[in-house]
Amino acid sequence: MDRSNARYQRLGYLALNVSDLERSARFYEDIVGLQRSETRGNSVFFRCSDRHHDIVLHKAPTPGLKRIGWQMEAATQVQTLEQHFHGLGIPTQRVSNREAVDLAIDGGFRMREPTTGVLMEFYSHMDTASEVFHPGHTKIERLGHVVLASADMAETEKFFAENMNFKVSDRIENGVVHMRCFPNPLHHSFGIGAGQAAQLHHVNFMVTDMDDIGRANTRMKSHKIPIVYGPGKHPQSESVFFYFLDPDGLTLEYSYGMEEFPEQDARAPRLFPMKVESVDHWGGLPEPDFAKVGAIETAET
Ligand SMILES: CC(C)c1ccc(C(=O)O)c(O)c1O
Ligand SMILES: [Fe+2]
Numbered sequence: 001m002d003r004s005n006a007r008y009q010r011l012g013y014l015a016l017n018v019s020d021l022e023r024s025a026r027f028y029e030d031i032v033g034l035q036r037s038e039t040r041g042n043s044v045f046f047r048c049s050d051r052h053h054d055i056v057l058h059k060a061p062t063p064g065l066k067r068i069g070w071q072m073e074a075a076t077q078v079q080t081l082e083q084h085f086h087g088l089g090i091p092t093q094r095v096s097n098r099e100a101v102d103l104a105i106d107g108g109f110r111m112r113e114p115t116t117g118v119l120m121e122f123y124s125h126m127d128t129a130s131e132v133f134h135p136g137h138t139k140i141e142r143l144g145h146v147v148l149a150s151a152d153m154a155e156t157e158k159f160f161a162e163n164m165n166f167k168v169s170d171r172i173e174n175g176v177v178h179m180r181c182f183p184n185p186l187h188h189s190f191g192i193g194a195g196q197a198a199q200l201h202h203v204n205f206m207v208t209d210m211d212d213i214g215r216a217n218t219r220m221k222s223h224k225i226p227i228v229y230g231p232g233k234h235p236q237s238e239s240v241f242f243y244f245l246d247p248d249g250l251t252l253e254y255s256y257g258m259e260e261f262p263e264q265d266a267r268a269p270r271l272f273p274m275k276v277e278s279v280d281h282w283g284g285l286p287e288p289d290f291a292k293v294g295a296i297e298t299a300e301t
Contacts, residue, residue, distance in 0.1 A: 149195025
């Protein structure tokens with residue numbers, strides 16, 4: 001089977017499962033700084049951009065990751081990728097018209113990534129919201145990246161590289177692989193961490209101001225929200241990071257700054273040794289609750 005030459009615009013959105021919808025909705029609005037846009041049944045939509053949504057929270061018994069949405073460059077890319085998966089014998093499901101309307105997308109399809117079981121959705125257009133996004137206490141620039149833990153990092157990397165045309169930006173030996181959804185220039189929109197089993201590792205929001213990191217530190221402390229890593233500095237993307245827990249214990253990250261790659265003649269991936277300073281240039285260590293909660297939902301089709 002040929003490699004895929006799929007092309008993406010961006011990490012589109014994440015659907016997260018939370019155990020107490022209203023408690024989490026308040027947290028993502030008041031503490032994280034997302035704008036709540038609408039509620040439909042057991043789902044609440046949020047945005048940190050001018051698009052219809054960046055995050056959807058779903059009420060579910062087990063907190064974690066329901067789905068990853070990838071926005072592709074064009075509808076033809078979506079069709080070609082679907083055919084590529086069919087060629088591999090991987091089942092796909094079309095997004096129903098009703099769901100496409102709810103999600104404000106132009107249809108598309110879903111498939112389950114075989115090495116982690118995560119459900120992914122591919123589409124090429126999401127409607128813009130009726131009003132521009134006005135950031136609140138935190139100048140969130142975008143939904144930045146999602147990292148999954150995998151029991152077989154090498155196989156997960158291989159799947160995303162060969163079948164989805166993601167490019168490796170950097171690796172920490174036996175620890176993390178950072179990948180960009182080509183030709184999106186961000187150092188990574190996706191990452192794979194080493195784990196005992198597949199799970200959600202963390203969700204990242206990029207902020208536009210170093211002060212957002214400092215203020216988050218003060219805000220989390222005053223609301224007694226667990227800070228699980230940072231402030232620190234990642235040597236890979238060169239971002240200043242700050243990780244904290246949502247009410248279910250899911251790990252969220254704010255980061256400031258990120259290397260960008262050209263489409264052509266990009267530098268080769270680097271290999272960092274497994275040591276503290278390869279993850280935090282300032283030498284900090286994560287708390288035990290860092291990236292511990294986050295089941296990958298396997299029930300939905
Ligand atoms: C998975 C970890 C802790 C990690 C490492 C490096 C970066 C980066 O370079 O931006 C991250 O965002 C991470 O989450
Ligand atoms: Fe991250």
